Amino acid sequence: MAIHQLIPSFVPGDATGQSALHLQLLLRRMGHAGGLYADEVGAGLEGLASPASALRPEPGDLVLYHHGIASPLSSRFMHLPCRRGVVFHNISPARFYTGLPLEDALVAGRAQLAAMADFADVAIGVSDFNAAELRVAGFRDVHTVPLFIEPGRFSRANADPKMLQRLSGPGPVLLGVSRVMPHKRFEDLLALHREVVRLRPQARLLMVGGYEPGSRYFRALKREAKGLSGVHFLGRLSHAELVAAYRSASVFVSMSEHEGFGVPLIEAMAAEVPVMAYAAAAVPETLGGAGVAFDQKRFAFLAELAVDLSEDLSLREPVLAGQTRRLEHFSAASAQVALSSALKGLLPPPAPRPRKAPKRPRVGLVVQRYGEVTGGAEKLAAQMAEHLAPHWDITVLTTCAKNHLSWDNTFPPGPDEVNGIRVLRFPTTRMRNIRGFNGLSRQVFDKPNERLREEQWVAEQGPLCPGLLKHLATTRDAYDGYLFFTYLYAPTVWGLPLVADRALLVPTTHDESPIRFGLYADVFERPRALLCLTPEELTIIEKYFPNHARTRVVGVGVDRPAADGARFREKHGIRKHYLLYVGRQEPGKGVGELLEYHQALKERFADAPDLVLAGDSNMDLSGEGVHYLGRIDEQDKHDALAGALAVVVPSRYESLSLLTLEAFAQGTPVLVNGRSDVLVGQVERSGAGRTYTDLDSFIQGLREVGDERAPMGKKGLEYVKKQGWPQVVAAYREEMERILEENRQ
C-alpha cells in the first residue's frame, strides 16, 4: 500500500509543500512509500514532486490531498480510484477580501471542501481548529495531526552571518513573519511600532514575508511606514536569512486575525524569541499557554508589554522556558503518533512476528548499483554479498544503472544473477543533469538549509528509483533483515527509514559537505547498527550525529591473489617505474591534483616515474608519462599493484580505501592524500606509506617511499594479514542475528 500526496503547489516557501514533505518523512518512518504530486511544481523540484496528471494510484493506495484555496485538484480527488484523505490547511476568511479577485477563490475553496466530505475516508486538520472546520464541512473521520518543525534548523549556527550583521543594532526589535496579506494586519504592527518608538526611539520593526510590490495593500503599508523610523520590509528571505531575522529580534509579534495553525509562532519559539500574538482562530491552541496571547489590540498597552518582554529578564526568561516546553508538542515524534492514530483504520495490520529463527536469514542487500560497475562501495557490497551468500539467502535490490553520473538504465529491469547472487533490478526514473547538480551543490554546501533544499539535493543526486522504494515498503514479509550500503544516495536516504527496524547500514562515511545535512540524521540514527570500516569513520559519525545508532568497526577482508608485475609491464608496454591509481578517474577523487603534481615532478626530475591510471574516466587524462588504460580486469589490477613503485590514493574523501589495502596485500607501499583522516590512519597504523598535502610533501613522500619500498611493503603485508574475511563475515552475521533475535522477542 502506497500513500501518495496531492498538492496544488510545490514551490519553495510554500507552507503546504513543506507540510507534505514533512508528512512524507513521517510516512516513510511508518514504513509507507509514496510520491508527491502537484499541479504546480517549482523549478528544480521535479525530482521531488511529479505533475498531478502523473498520479496513477492503485485501488489499495491512499491519496492524501492537501486542501487550501480553491484548486481543480479537489475535483480530481473525488474521482480517484483509491482510498482518499484530506489534509486541511485552512482557508483565509473571505470577509477580509470582499470585492477583490481573491474572494471567489476563497469561498470556492470552502465549497470544494464541503463537496469532498463524502468522498474522503479520513480527514486531517493540522490543528483542532482546522479539525472543527472539517467537521462543520461534513467530514466524519476527522483527526488532528499538528505540523512540526526541526528546532535545530533555527539555532544561531544556522543563521546567515551577513544578515545577522546587517540586522544588528539597538533594540527593542519587533519581528513579524508572514505573507503580506490584509488579514495578517501588518498595519497593526506599524501601529504597535509607533507606540514602541514613543517609549524607545531606537526601536526597530522587521517585517518578513513575500509581497507583491505593486499591490494596493502593500503600497498602503509603505505609505503608512514613511513617517515612522526603524521600519524594515525585508521581503521573502532564504532559510538562513530568516533564522538571522529571528535571532536578531527581541520579540516576535503576530497581529494576524486568522491563523489555521501559525507556523511562525513555533519557529520563533525554536529561535528563542518571546512570542506576543493576537489570540485569533488557532493561535491560542498553537501557543498552548506559552508566550503571551492578547485579546485586544490596545497598542499603547502592547508597546509597554513588548518593551517589558525584551528588557525585563524576570519576565522574558520564564516565557522562553515555557516556549521551549511547548515546542516539544511540535516534534516529529509527536506528529508521527498523531498521524499513526489518524491512519489506523486504513493501514493493514502488522504481520505476525516469526516464532522460529530462520535457517538462512532472508536478507535484502540494498545498493545503488551492482554488477559490472566501478566504485569502492559497490565493490564492497559485491564482496560482502559473495562472502555472506553461504550463510544468508541474499537478494541484491538495486537499480538498472551502470553509470553513477547519469544513472541511465543500462541493465534490464527484473531478476538477474551476478556471480551466483540473485539480483532484483528496478529502473531509475530520472537521468542526472550533472551540470545542474554541481550548480545546486555549490548553492547548498557548507551553509544552513531548510529540509526542502536538502531533499532537493538528494533527489538531484539520485538515483531516483520509486520501484525499489515500493518494493521495500510492500515486501517486508519477504525479508528477515536488510543490509544497506553507503549513506549518501537516495535509495538509502529514502529506503532505509521504511525498514529501519530490521536494517544494518554500512555507511562508508566520508567527511564531505553533504554529511552536514540534517536530513541524514534518519540514516545514521534509525538503523539497528552502523557497520564501520575504520575507527576514523566512527569519529566522523560521532562528530556530526551524536545520537547515532549503535556502531561497530567491522573492517573488510582483503584477497591476496598471486600477481606478477613483469606481466603487467609486458602487456601494456610500460618500461619505466610507475605510480599507480586505480578507481574512478574524476576531479572529485583528486585525480586533477595528482596529474598536476605528476607533471611538476616530470618537469623537475628527469628520472621521475610514469603515472598509470586505470578505471572509468570522466575527465581529460593527458600529460607527459601518463598512461591511461581504461577499465582493467582483476588479475591485471593485481599485477599492476605488484609492479608499481607506489600506489597513489589522491582522494580526500575515503571511508576505507580498498585500493590501499589491496596495495598492501601485494607488498606495495602507498602515497596518500594527507587531508583524509581515514587514509592517514591506515598509513600510521600500518607504517606502509607516506602522506602528502602539497607538491613538496608529495615529492618528499615519493622519495621516501622509493627509498624504503621493500621494508614498507613488508609492513603493509603484515597489516592486511590481520584482517581476514572470516572475522568480517562473523561480525555481519552476529549483527543480523541480533536483529532476528530482537524481532522474535
Added chain:
Amino acid sequence: MKLLGRDIPARELIARIEERLRLRGLPTSEPVEVPAEGVEPRVEPLTFNLHALEENADATRALPLHTHRGGAGQLVLVAKWAFRKSCQVFINEALGRQRVFNGHVRDSYAQLSAEVIRLRREVEQLRARAGGKPVPAAADGELKRVDEAAARQGGTEQRVSSPDVPAKAAGSTKPDAAAEVRPAESAPRAKQATSRVPSTKEQARRPRESAPAAKPPPTSEVAPRTSTAQGPERSGGRASKKPSSPGKTARRAKQGAAGQNASEAKSTTSSEPVLPRPRHARGGAGEPTHSQAKTPRVRPETEGAASRTTGNTGPRSRKPDSRPRGRRK
C-alpha cells in the same frame, strides 16, 4: 484586556502596565466588546457552484478592473477600459459560442445537482420507510449530513432523523415538502456555523466587509429552476411559485438561446427525454429564433462523420449526387 500565558504573572503585569499608562496620561483599560471567533461556516457546494456558474456564464462580460501593479498599473487599467469600450462588439462576436457553451454547462449542472438533491431525498424517505434497517454507508453518511444541515437551520421544523433515532419517530416527524432540507434550493450560499457577531468597532473598521453568509443568497435565481427540475411532485412548492424579478427576466431575455436551453431543462420530467432535442430540431412554438436570441447562427449539421476531438463535422460535404461545381464551360 486579557493576557493569556502560563509563564507570566498576568494580573500583576496588566496592573503594572495600566499604572504606567495612567502615569503617561493615556487611557487605561475599558471593557471592549471582543468579536466572538468561531470556525468559518460551511459553504454548500451544490448551491455555490450553481451560483458561480450563473455569475460567470457570460464570457463577454468583463472582469472588474483590477491591477496589482503600481504606477504603470493605472495606465493598464485605462487601456483595459478603452479596449472594452471600443471593442465590446467584437468581443461579443468572438465569444458568442463560448457564452452558449457556458449556458449549457450551467444548465447541465443545474439539472444534475437537482437530481442529486432529489435522490438524497428519496434515500432519506426509503430509509425512513425501511424502519431503521441498515443502509449503505455512503447514503447513511449523506443523510446524516443533510440532517446536520437541517439541524443547523434550526427553527421549529428542525428534523431529528439521525441513524440512532427509531424509525417510527423518524417517520412521525416527517415534515412537509417545503420544510425539508434542500441545499440547492433554500440553503443560503454559506451558513454560519457559530454565530459571529461583529463588534461595533469592527464594523466601523471594516464598513464594506461582509461575511459570505451575509451575501444575498442566490436562491432567488436558483430556486425556481431547480425546484421545477425535480418533477411534478414539487410543482406546488413555495419556491416554484416565487415569480422572477424584473431584472432577472430581462437578463433571461438577453441570454437568449442559453436561457431557452435552461427552460428546456426546467421542463424535463422523468417521463420526458433526458437529452434536449437536437439544435436543428428546435424552433417550435415559443422558442426564439437565433436572430431573436442574438446568438451566432449555427451551421446546419450534416451527415458526415464527426471529428474525434470536437464531435463537430468537418467542412460541409458535397452531396453524393450533386453536380460538379465551378464555372461551366
